[in-house]
Amino acid sequence: MFSEKMLALGKESSVIREIFEYGRKRKAEIGADRVFDFSLGNPSIPAPPSVEREIRRLLDTREPTLLHGYTSAAGAPEAREAVARAYSAASGLEIPSSLVYMACGAAAALTSVLGALICPGDEVILLSPFFPEYRVFAEKAGAAVVVVPTAAETFLPDVGAIGRALTDRTKAILLNSPNNPTGVIYPEGVLRELAALLEEKKRETGRPVFLISDEPYRKLAYGKTVPFPAALYPDTVVCSSFSKSLSLPGERIGYVIVSPACAASRDLFAAVCGAARSLGYVCAPSLMQYVIASCADGSADLAVYAENRRLLTEGLSRIGYSFAPPDGAFYLFLKAPDGDAAAFCERAKKKELLLVPGNSFGSPDYVRIAYCVKKETILGALPAFEALFAEYETEKRHD
């Protein structure tokens, strides 16, 4: 009677959401401070004071019909210029504001870019483990999804494997660095190798393979720099948001940047606008666009995540756990001691530790720990992690 596919998508209980709901119930039962909930990637630090100040200033000074009125479809000029300026300053690239599209969050950016790029029969390469919505978005846009695993332990793109997966129908590769769920940052060397591979393929086929660089975690890096794919490969489209850098995930404010080095960049930009229009995106929320006009290069107090990461990595290393290089985002990707993440998560639950098994990301031997939590949650959780590890050690000895 209606779309079975959409019904399935709507009913599909997200594993992450289920664990989160269990956590809510459990906290009500035994007290919030006794449940260690690492399930959700929901920023735990407040938006910077500049955001609130700017909202109040806009309410004080701007006519409501302008403040809350339609902006042009691609965005308010001052917001597009602020994003272009901030991204140019950070990357060293020269991004014209005419190639910036203000989007209703990074998810809208991704569906609009995929909608613009995908033609019938096209393939999109996803590097596993990956954020599960990538598959939903790519398939909805009409692409066939080709999954290429990243390298074991490092979780870096396996350029050889990507080369073997390329076909004449490959339209795009979706990159996400700093990565959800692994927390890994892709170094420049790997991106250069990937760029060389794609340049070669373009010479062979005469058509580009686009890099779609999903960068919402760009500002969450702990010591390492986060290279810009757009600086290393021409046919790159950037998708990002202020959900994490400004702690505004609910406000749905983000952007697309079509690299000026992109093949037919102006036409591609127009196609992104056309795709967004067809999906029902009229403009990004106007008040938040004007906030971004003056807060684009601001950030929340990300030092909180750095401290969380330090406590967690030091504690888990000391206990004996292994994990992916914890360089960015607010995720730690932990190896299940016996390689069975689902079982590990079930046992962790008995100790009030709520973790997400990597299965839904495509890594059944790892669990994701979202450390955008209170410091106390980490300190309280470490003894439970230790006890759990000891159980596995004991069992190993008895095997």
Add this chain to the structure above:
Amino acid sequence: MFSEKMLALGKESSVIREIFEYGRKRKAEIGADRVFDFSLGNPSIPAPPSVEREIRRLLDTREPTLLHGYTSAAGAPEAREAVARAYSAASGLEIPSSLVYMACGAAAALTSVLGALICPGDEVILLSPFFPEYRVFAEKAGAAVVVVPTAAETFLPDVGAIGRALTDRTKAILLNSPNNPTGVIYPEGVLRELAALLEEKKRETGRPVFLISDEPYRKLAYGKTVPFPAALYPDTVVCSSFSKSLSLPGERIGYVIVSPACAASRDLFAAVCGAARSLGYVCAPSLMQYVIASCADGSADLAVYAENRRLLTEGLSRIGYSFAPPDGAFYLFLKAPDGDAAAFCERAKKKELLLVPGNSFGSPDYVRIAYCVKKETILGALPAFEALFAEYETEKRHD
């Protein structure tokens, strides 16, 4: 290299937007008060003070991580409850909040509902003249669009013609009352006739034809009541927004209500959530959701539009123009004296009157006057309308 269809959509210069841009240029040349711009349906009255008050109160009292954090995909419970309450009170229906989905504006509501309903091969009936984005949204969702003209002069649904257009593949009919571009309100009698037709069809085929009722102009009615399709036909899905009632078009805040009388309403609701998810809608903007929680039944000072309408209809009648019954929204649909709307608009332009020819809506003999403007614009424009009418009269005499 990428989607030609999306490129065309992105490049397509909207006729309305072009006239608006011309107006901007012209105002700079000869002064804003000498250009009479009736091109855009952009609310000219400010949001009610309650909206600003509520934003400030939320900033004062709510933790930023909650205020700006993700809500659940269907919306914050308090927003869904407020919408359910307000719609139930207005319609007499009992709408449970569990069937309310908070959307990023009515456009997102429409693309999500169409995405949920349409299966390959399905047809959607649009009643011309219609808002041009309807075709874009329906085709993007995979539907074949079947256009059924409304009755001449009254612009009411022609139930006989709809009956002849129904096939076994008709999935939905899109209704918009009060109507853009005609300003017409569909009376209960016509909706009852339509409901009877669709009930009969359902008995014949065993599957429902859904009514999608797009109601963003519901509160803009001048004397006449606006019947609720959901009260007259079970298989109805309501799409709406606060863009017009609260003058918040840029904030992208609206909703879907699946009527509880709908076939498989809970599954349909889940499918709407699934479709929205696949289009990249994560949640409606959070701050605005919380504003709606206490302002859902508020409204901007709509009396301004009523006064504009009075001045315009009285003035144009006196001159001798004919127009569609001007019962709602903020549009007057004026008949071009010789039936050539495009030519009429060109001649109007020479008198600094900016109007939109009905061609892009499917009515080449009418022009749309958006009277969400300052009163002075109407008063200043009437002499120009009069001079233009006199020209046509003179030419008629000389023919």
